[in-house]
Amino acid sequence: MSKSLVKHPVKKSAHPVRDHTQEWAWIAKHGDAYRGQWVMVRYDRLLAADPNIRSLLSRVPTAEAADAVVWYLETAEDEKMAVL
Amino acid sequence: MNAHALEFSQAFNYTDLARYGRGVFLEVTLVANSHMTPTLRVRVDSAASFCVLGRQWADVLALDWEAGDPVTIGTATGTFSAYRHDITIRLLDYEWTAGIAFAEWDTTPPSQARDVLGLTGFFDHFLVAIDDLSETIYLDPRF
Numbered sequence: 001m002s003k004s005l006v007k008h009p010v011k012k013s014a015h016p017v018r019d020h021t022q023e024w025a026w027i028a029k030h031g032d033a034y035r036g037q038w039v040m041v042r043y044d045r046l047l048a049a050d051p052n053i054r055s056l057l058s059r060v061p062t063a064e065a066a067d068a069v070v071w072y073l074e075t076a077e078d079e080k081m082a083v084l
Numbered sequence: 085m086n087a088h089a090l091e092f093s094q095a096f097n098y099t100d101l102a103r104y105g106r107g108v109f110l111e112v113t114l115v116a117n118s119h120m121t122p123t124l125r126v127r128v129d130s131a132a133s134f135c136v137l138g139r140q141w142a143d144v145l146a147l148d149w150e151a152g153d154p155v156t157i158g159t160a161t162g163t164f165s166a167y168r169h170d171i172t173i174r175l176l177d178y179e180w181t182a183g184i185a186f187a188e189w190d191t192t193p194p195s196q197a198r199d200v201l202g203l204t205g206f207f208d209h210f211l212v213a214i215d216d217l218s219e220t221i222y223l224d225p226r227f
Binding site: 007008009010011012013015016017018020023024025027028031040053054057062065066067068069070071072073074 | 124144174209
């Protein structure tokens with residue numbers, strides 16, 4: 001069996017994902033201004049916004065990015081697209 | 085008719101971003117090689133055989149993309165190449181290791197749909213129920 005098909009059990013994490021309520025609240029409040037862009041938000045602060053994901057990732061220090069949330073804000077055109 | 089009762093230890097509400105994209109989402113962080121991604125909201129997709137993510141996340145995790153297990157993924161409109169790598173996924177209070185397929189493309193808008201948690205690597209690790217009417221997904225891990 002391929003190594004990546006070996007099933008590993010779920011366990012309690014020593015590093016649970018932090019609550020990101022503040023980040024999602026920021027995006028919900030300010031997101032309309034960034035439609036068509038990726039945003040990276042940490043707590044209630046926008047770290048970067050960019051239409052290109054790699055460009056966005058390159059603009060934020062790795063340690064800070066690892067504690068942030070990333071999301072793409074769809075445009076009105078994007079929203080017309082159904083997802084299969 | 086037989087009634088079936090299931091119990092779930094976790095509930096995650098995805099209401100807050102519903103106006104930015106129709107879908108069922110969970111928040112995950114990916115870890116490998118002492119590198120960690122930002123927290124992503126990925127789409128939950130029981131129609132996907134595997135968990136599939138854009139290639140940029142493989143680079144964030146310092147994975148040698150082509151050193152993974154090659155896989156060709158079929159879609160309604162064609163196929164694309166990916167390489168599967170064992171990485172750690174963190175979700176809420178849990179973590180597990182699974183083979184994740186990193187696609188040949190970056191996650192390019194409007195295609196957050198391409199970053200998905202599928203059958204192998206997610207649904208085979210959790211009991212899952214979706215109440216889309218209340219935009220809540222219920223989870224119970226399979227320890």
